[in-house]
Amino acid sequence: MDATQLLKGVLDVAVLAVVEDEDGYGYDVVRRLRAAGLEEVGEASVYGTLRRLYAGGALTSYVVPSEEGPHRKYYGITPQGRAMLDTQRKLWSTFASTMNDLLEGTAA
Amino acid sequence: MTTTQLHPEVATFAAQVRAELADLPADDVDELLDGLEADLAESLEDGGALPDAAEYAAELRVAAGLPVRPAPSSGIVGDLRLAVGRSVERVRSNAAAASTLEFATSLRPAWWLVRAWVAAWLVSGLLLGQTRGLMPASSYGVIVLAVFVLVSVQWGRGLWLPARGTRGWLVAGNVLALVLLPFVLERAVEGDPAYYGDDGSYVEDLSGAGLVLDGTPVANIYAYGADGEPISGVQLFDESGRPLAPQHDGYQSEICADETCEYTLTQVPALLENGVAAWNVFPLSLARSTWDASTDGGLAADPTAVPEVPPAPFVKVPAIAQKDEEVAQNND
Numbered sequence: 001m002d003a004t005q006l007l008k009g010v011l012d013v014a015v016l017a018v019v020e021d022e023d024g025y026g027y028d029v030v031r032r033l034r035a036a037g038l039e040e041v042g043e044a045s046v047y048g049t050l051r052r053l054y055a056g057g058a059l060t061s062y063v064v065p066s067e068e069g070p071h072r073k074y075y076g077i078t079p080q081g082r083a084m085l086d087t088q089r090k091l092w093s094t095f096a097s098t099m100n101d102l103l104e105g106t107a108a
Numbered sequence: 109m110t111t112t113q114l115h116p117e118v119a120t121f122a123a124q125v126r127a128e129l130a131d132l133p134a135d136d137v138d139e140l141l142d143g144l145e146a147d148l149a150e151s152l153e154d155g156g157a158l159p160d161a162a163e164y165a166a167e168l169r170v171a172a173g174l175p176v177r178p179a180p181s182s183g184i185v186g187d188l189r190l191a192v193g194r195s196v197e198r199v200r201s202n203a204a205a206a207s208t209l210e211f212a213t214s215l216r217p218a219w220w221l222v223r224a225w226v227a228a229w230l231v232s233g234l235l236l237g238q239t240r241g242l243m244p245a246s247s248y249g250v251i252v253l254a255v256f257v258l259v260s261v262q263w264g265r266g267l268w269l270p271a272r273g274t275r276g277w278l279v280a281g282n283v284l285a286l287v288l289l290p291f292v293l294e295r296a297v298e299g300d301p302a303y304y305g306d307d308g309s310y311v312e313d314l315s316g317a318g319l320v321l322d323g324t325p326v327a328n329i330y331a332y333g334a335d336g337e338p339i340s341g342v343q344l345f346d347e348s349g350r351p352l353a354p355q356h357d358g359y360q361s362e363i364c365a366d367e368t369c370e371y372t373l374t375q376v377p378a379l380l381e382n383g384v385a386a387w388n389v390f391p392l393s394l395a396r397s398t399w400d401a402s403t404d405g406g407l408a409a410d411p412t413a414v415p416e417v418p419p420a421p422f423v424k425v426p427a428i429a430q431k432d433e434e435v436a437q438n439n440d
């Protein structure tokens with residue numbers, strides 16, 4: 001099964017989860033997702049998702065200038081983003097256990 | 109923090125991505141691409157490779173929830189649309205130009221009416237033969253105009269639009285209307301029915317052309333005294349002291365001498381004691397015309413001809429009834 005297809009539906013919550021404890025810039029978020037095991041995540045998908053979550057009020061953003069190159073844009077989670085993350089966490093947990101039961105049930 | 113040095117290929121790639129997003133509002137693009145170069149550079153340093161700019165931009169769009177780029181139209185139209193999009197973006201980045209653009213945009217409904225009028229005028233000209241006048245002369249013309257206005261305004265509002273594939277014709281139609289506008293306007297104004305008779309013949313604009321009675325030029329005036337006898341050498345002025353003179357330029361005052369019209373007569377002014385030629389001395393005399401290239405119509409009174417006063421319409425008119433006292437005084 002193609003994991004990228006599965007990823008599309010959960011990229012929002014995954015991105016929220018990796019910036020929950022620490023703010024991050026675009027590639028930083030990509031790196032965290034990959035480090036967590038989502039190796040097939042597309043960079044542009046992550047950047048687009050960050051922008052959409054920011055536009056929706058789940059993230060804040062601020063720019064950190066760099067002396068040696070282009071500036072970085074950091075994203076941090078907002079209270080609204082945390083609420084969204086909580087809801088989606090519960091949703092995911094229910095969904096995942098349903099799927100596990102279903103898949104294990106058919107396997108048996 | 110990783111040291112991020114800008115790779116030249118990153119700048120090129122970022123520019124390509126920006127170009128791919130040229131159809132989006134500039135603010136959205138700026139926000140989307142802010143920090144992109146730093147991220148790309150770091151990705152390269154991590155051993156990544158630059159992907160295809162178009163695919164990358166498409167992925168950005170989808171993930172950001174921005175509208176998918178309109179299917180690239182073939183050839184010139186597509187290039188043109190992209191170029192327009194880019195120049196609009198460039199103009200928008202300038203405050204003064206942006207407000208001008210905004211103002212122009214608010215005038216769009218006026219253009220919807222103008223293009224409808226141009227189209228209606230052309231159709232009326234083809235089907236109804238009306239090629240004069242700013243407004244339709246017949247009720248059919250009014251219906252044609254109303255239909256065009258309705259369709260044009262609906263299109264302007266994004267309603268009733270034909271299928272996507274035919275949008276190019278809409279653009280072409282707008283351009284055509286814009287190009288034809290000055291020509292149609294000129295024809296319409298020049299041929300205004302105000303200057304034409306009911307039969308389509310040209311009617312002289314009589315304003316400012318001398319004495320006029322009920323729309324017909326007055327060539328001469330015959331005065332009769334209180335006793336009803338014709339009098340000559342009457343100088344006439346209006347209430348502000350302007351001389352009352354018939355039109356007397358070239359052709360206008362030419363009168364055929366007889367039915368054969370072998371030669372023509374022209375009016376001659378009376379000479380005042382101060383040497384001024386006066387055209388307001390009635391009745392004006394007529395003299396045979398002769399060719400004179402220096403005048404407007406090429407004709408002037410022959411200096412050798414003796415001016416004659418044309419016969420009066422009435423030999424005598426009823427005298428004015430006098431009051432008894434005046435009669436008595438006159439009898440004194």
